[in-house]
Amino acid sequence: MAGLEWSEALALELPAMDEVHQEFVLLLAAVQEAADGQLAGRWEELISHTQMHFDQEDRWMQSTGFSSGNCHSLQHKVVLQVMREGAAKAAAGELAVIRSMASELAAWFVHHAQTMDAALALHLRSAGFDPATGALAHPEALPGQVITGCGGACDSSAERAHAVPA
Ligand SMILES: [Fe+2]
Ligand SMILES: [Fe+2]
Secondary structure (H helix, E strand, O other): OOOOOOOHHHOOOOHHHHHHHHHHHHHHHHHHOOOHHHHHHHHHHHHHHHHHHHHHHHHHHHOOOEOOOOHHHHHHHHHHHHHHHHHHHHHOOOHHHHHHHHHHHHHHHHHHHHHHHHHHHHHHHHOOEOOOOOOEOOHHHOOOOOEOOOOOOHHHHHHHHHHOOO
16 A cells, blocks of 8 residues: 555544644655655654654553553554564665555554544543643543453454564
């Protein structure tokens, strides 16, 4: 899948999350359009942004009742690890690895946003979570037990994470 573009199909009605996702889409497009000489640098920029993006979602999950080892956070970890392996390959001159990975990452992102991130956005909205302050308007809406799943999208999404080529 090439040429990922932002669309309303990716919007999750949580502006703080949507803004970061729009930035991700732009940075990934910049990778996909890069000439060979720009490719590794743009990939590094995407990795830095993705670390921030995933860390932020992981913090939101941990402050609203998710376990640190929940499947959404684990998927973030796997994807970043694969991206870093791509950076190492690019440093060794294997640029084709990143080009292939970027295409897989575009397909992965659409699925991830529409399943795990959509479930997280719904969870945060229902608890009245304010991303700017971490305040919860409706803490009573959070479940009484630690959340280890991610809203029903775990199995298929986990498989797709592992499908990103190493
Ligand atoms: Fe996300
Ligand atoms: Fe996510």
